[in-house]
Amino acid sequence: MEHYRLRKYRGPATWVRVRAAYVAGESAPSVARRFDVGLSNLRRRAMAEGWTRNRIAERLDLKPLRGGADDPAPALAALSLTGEPAEPPWIDPEVAVERALRRAAWLLSQGQAAEATALMRAAEALERKWEEKGLAASMARGRRR
Numbered sequence: 001m002e003h004y005r006l007r008k009y010r011g012p013a014t015w016v017r018v019r020a021a022y023v024a025g026e027s028a029p030s031v032a033r034r035f036d037v038g039l040s041n042l043r044r045r046a047m048a049e050g051w052t053r054n055r056i057a058e059r060l061d062l063k064p065l066r067g068g069a070d071d072p073a074p075a076l077a078a079l080s081l082t083g084e085p086a087e088p089p090w091i092d093p094e095v096a097v098e099r100a101l102r103r104a105a106w107l108l109s110q111g112q113a114a115e116a117t118a119l120m121r122a123a124e125a126l127e128r129k130w131e132e133k134g135l136a137a138s139m140a141r142g143r144r145r
Helices: 012-023 028-035 039-049 053-062 074-082 093-109 113-133 135-144
Strands: none
Touching: 012 028, 012 039, 028 039, 093 113
């Protein structure tokens, strides 16, 4: 009796999600495990369809800025006109961490694990800074009220 190897077939919808996760920065082995596709198949398809990270980076570098190279981006226009950096608006650190955690959860649900991880690390770093400056104790007192 001969045993045949079972072939995996994944539909186009799965490959769209695989591509989105891979292009977003998740590692190929992680994407392959999560979507149950073969690692070599993922890499072969990425190479054939042109969504390897090198090709995407090349395409992004070649695109000119919308207003031309001499015009600053709209978000940077205010900075370039005044010469002095504008003071960012104050935000409660507790609110900032809560928003970061909510955003990280959403990013995970969208398959963007790399961005979610980076956001979680930033939130943890912010909390460590609070502890260094003694702000964590005052926040704990505020929560008990």
